[in-house]
Amino acid sequence: MEVKLEAMQGEEFTIEIGYFDTVFEIKEKIEKYQGIPISAQTLIFNGNAMIDERNTEFYKILHQSQMKLIVDDKSDGCGALLRRKVMLEFTLDDKRVCFGAFLTSSVSLLKERIQGLLRVQANQLGLFFMGNEMMDHQVLGDYVVSDFSEINVQIIKPL
Missing domain, CATH: 3.10.20.90 (Phosphatidylinositol 3-kinase Catalytic Subunit; Chain A, domain 1)
Structure with missing residues (x-):
């Protein structure tokens, strides 16, 4: 299924995720396609920070759901690059x-x-x-x- 992510910097993008992907697996896909290190990512869905071990079924994420991506640019040395x-x-x-x-x-x-x-x-x-x-x-x-x-x-x- 496809979900939309909105980064705090204003950029929006979509990624394809599985119906039972964990939050960590979603972060891996974001790292692969957007180049943002997993350690720098926090995903927000329905106003709540998502826990890496939980999956899309737990959060009731459906096709075309929207999430927010917060990038912690202090988590690694490429903060300026991320922004x-x-x-x-x-x-x-x-x-x-x-x-x-x-x-x-x-x-x-x-x-x-x-x-x-x-x-x-x-x-x-x-x-x-x-x-x-x-x-x-x-x-x-x-x-x-x-x-x-x-x-x-x-x-x-x-x-």
């Missing part, structure tokens, strides 16, 4: 689109956001920064992007 949001410019066929993203956002997340704008499957998109293709599993911070960095989008055929 850092940059404005990016995307170019495809002479069209320019701007939107904000956190440096901890994965390339695959960016593709998902662009997919909605272009009505193209995410696996058909190639993102290029400074002439190099960006890899899905990496985050923006890995590429040292800054405000108004230009990322070129190309439609490619899936393998």
Whole structure:
């Protein structure tokens, strides 16, 4: 099932979770796709902090439920990175689109956001920064992007 998460910094994203996933397993998915360390995450549902050992059934989380994500930037050394949001410019066929993203956002997340704008499957998109293709599993911070960095989008055929 899909749930929506709202980070305290204002960014919203969705993740796919299982009907019996524990809170810890949800945090692992957030770490994998958003790059936020598990130790820095607190999940809130219906106004209550969620306990790692409990599962979605305990909290009665359903498809399209909404949770809040609080990021404790003191829990590790990358606090500034977790808060850092940059404005990016995307170019495809002479069209320019701007939107904000956190440096901890994965390339695959960016593709998902662009997919909605272009009505193209995410696996058909190639993102290029400074002439190099960006890899899905990496985050923006890995590429040292800054405000108004230009990322070129190309439609490619899936393998």
